[in-house]
Amino acid sequence: MAYTWDNRVAFVVRFLYDIDNNGYLDARDFQCLALRSCVLEGKGDCSAARLQKYQHVMLSLWEEIAQLADFDKDGMISVDEFKTAVKNSCVGKKYDEFPQAMKAFIESNFKMIDINADGVIGVEEYRYDCVQRMVVDDIKVIDDAFNSLLNDDDRKVGGLTLSRYQELFAQFLSEQNENCQAKHLFGPLEL
Template identity: 25%
Template structure:
């Protein structure tokens, strides 16, 4: 059973980052909207290499997510299907699904706008500001996530990622990887 705290975290990711059209479920259209939002954030047009790379990555993530989480095969991921899938992950976080690995790497690369292999506060906050969170809250979240350091590496991010989806500790640094300061 998923605790209320973990459920709030899962719903934050579901509603803020996946259910882009507000339909109450995740479908391919949500991913198409995410592609447009991210491309706008980065200033890419539909013919740019980075646009095509982002489109390819997100559609691959959608296909892998749908094949795993869409248990009733209706072409959508419901809140219940979403929570159930992440509950399974929490039981064995050392064996993530393919789409979870792809999504984790995608988010890290999105946040690492400079491509230098680390995320800093400015990169982090600009991404979450584009998803409707306040820049100041995102900067506070980054400080908590990074444990006061100026940067977060890929290996650190991977541990924070697992922590976000598994921990019951409200003060755990991983709780802040999606820019929110409280649940």
């Protein structure tokens, strides 16, 4: 039940976009995401050039999401509005068919998780990302979730490359099957 499509999409809203945890998305969430991305990628440093880059990415993402999902045009996107937009623009589609700003977000999210900037999300980076968002009392649960994502090529390189992360992120949003391989992309989900 935790891995239904509805729950996975609600997770994206709650844990990836709704930075202020008020239950809906608005422009402020994406301003905060820009700053967070800049600081995390810079490992504490927040250069003006990097911040400007992330502000552009996140503002573009907000504008695209608002265009796709703010059906009542109130400047706020509820979880239900977001689900409807994802269903309309992502379900059944490959990564290359996703809206451009969403692809930019996915790439920047990969960079934030890839702490050592080696181009691969390893188990340690995955663990770090998971424990920032959720309460987990057993490292084995996180490690099992990570290992369930890996195919033979992933194991050879020691984790998830950007292209593989993009593929899995697309599956996370586009496949309505509760047992899709990408269901653990963000760790062991709760209801």
